[in-house]
């Protein structure tokens with residue numbers, strides 16, 4: 353077997369990657385955020401509007417937030433669901449669907465998005481955020497952070 357069509361090791365000339373490529377100089381920190389696509393019985397997805405005063409204010413996002421030290425992405429998603437929305441869910445109700453990997457100017461966002469269809473309690477905007485239940489095909493009507501844009505088509509196809 354020869355070289356450049358095989359997987360595994362080495363660098364590929366004209367291919368997609370080079371094993372020895374260094375990270376970009378002055379690389380920004382990696383920020384891990386866990387996000388939830390809550391789906392109701394009608395198949396609509398919950399989005400929340402980022403409040404005034406925050407970065408990207410006015411854009412619509414999936415509920416969630418930064419993963420704290422000692423947390424898994426799943427436990428962070430469950431904590432955020434409780435803090436932001438007042439609902440309880442559990443790891444076994446979270447289905448990882450897709451992730452965003454996006455370079456913002458000052459950090460690189462890595463954001464797994466979990467689909468969740470089962471929770472206890474009633475969704476409430478506990479942090480004063482505006483919430484909306486939206487059909488997946490209408491998500492495009494709501495401007496979202498750039499990291500989310502690739503996720504929207506996938507949600508439309510898979511939900």
Ligand SMILES: Nc1nc2c([nH]c(=O)n2[C@H]2C[C@H](O)[C@@H](COP(=O)(O)OP(=O)(O)OP(=O)(O)O)O2)c(=O)[nH]1
Nearest residue numbers: 385387406407413414415416417418461497499500
């Ligand atoms: N929850 C969530 N965050 C997103 C999405 N898309 C996206 O770029 N983000 C970014 C916005 C924030 O920089 C980060 C989420 O972290 P966060 O919710 O803890 O941060 P924040 O800016 O709202 O507030 P702070 O805690 O830093 O003050 O991820 C999304 O769909 N959902």
